[in-house]
Amino acid sequence: MEPLVLHYDVSGTDFTCAGEASGKIKKTLKELGFPASLIRNVAIAVYEGEINLVIHGGGGVIDAEITPECISIVLTDQGPGIPDIALAMQEGYSTAPDNVRQLGFGAGMGLPNIKKYTDEMIIESEVGKGTTIRLKVFVK
Amino acid sequence: MKISEIKSILEADLICGEEFIENEVFTACGSDMMSDVLAYVKEQAVLxxxxxxxxxxxxxxxxxxxxxxxxxxxxxxEDIVELAKEREIVLLRTKFEMFTSCGLLYKNGLKGGCGV
Incomplete structure (x- = not known):
């Protein structure tokens, strides 16, 4: 069976739209009949990633590949990059500005949370060039 | 607890979702930090x-x-209300503060469960 491929552009300036792509991916998974707990895990991970694209990445793209065995998501931005990935992965570490905190985000939980809700998470980042995060959730 | 009971305990106004107000919910959490909701909340039905x-x-x-x-x-x-309508989420508004609201619901049997 051919995988279902989805692609979304995420605006870097419109915070109100952040979550639009995650919502669509969630809806698609629901229509395809995946288990509710798996859908929620994918939705939370992609949503956190999408918020990061807006807050840190200056926007970007989300690509999803769905098969009956695995949900693969790739989030890509051309933002400033992550100088120290290990540090960024620490719970509570955040470089988000105050205005982002006022919106309810920037607690330094985004990346650790993505890891928590996925089976595989690979971060590739280069300072000044951007960040790519590859996620996989396996259907058990 | 039915959502309609939450409305009555909190003397809340219904903003949208009247058709779902008799649905049953068992747990809730209170937070202004969405990062924490996404990180720590598990099965809560009310935010x-x-x-x-x-x-x-x-x-x-x-x-x-x-x-x-x-x-x-x-x-x-209006945009927020529209978003909630599309997603079939009930919106309520209470004049009570966070602590009081959570306390009233907890006292009446709605459970928490937030935690690491």
Whole structure:
């Protein structure tokens, strides 16, 4: 069976739209009949990633590949990059500005949370060039 | 507890979702920090928040929550209400503060469960 491929552009300036792509991916998974707990895990991970694209990445793209065995998501931005990935992965570490905190985000939980809700998470980042995060959730 | 009971305990206004107000919910959590809701909340069906922006609805959507209670009399704008309607999430607004709202619901049998 051919995988279902989805692609979304995420605006870097419109915070109100952040979550639009995650919502669509969630809806698609629901229509395809995946288990509710798996859908929620994918939705939370992609949503956190999408918020990061807006807050840190200056926007970007989300690509999803769905098969009956695995949900693969790739989030890509051309933002400033992550100088120290290990540090960024620490719970509570955040470089988000105050205005982002006022919106309810920037607690330094985004990346650790993505890891928590996925089976595989690979971060590739280069300072000044951007960040790519590859996620996989396996259907058990 | 039915959502309609939450409305009555919190003397809340119904903003949208009248058709779902007799649905049953068992757990709730209160937070203005959506990051924490996404990180620590597990199966809660009701989100109490003093934060008013579209991301509150989106967070509830990702977490499969059924109802959002805006505390401290916070009024969401039309875009937020529209977003909640599309996602079949009930919106309520109470004049009570967060602590009081959570206390009233807890006292009446709604459980928490937030935690690491």
């Amino acid at each position: 109490l928040s003093g934060l008013v922006n579209p991301q509150v609805v989106r967070t509830a959507e990702m977490m499969d929550m059924k109802c959002i209670v805006f505390v401290r009399g916070k009024q969401p704008d």
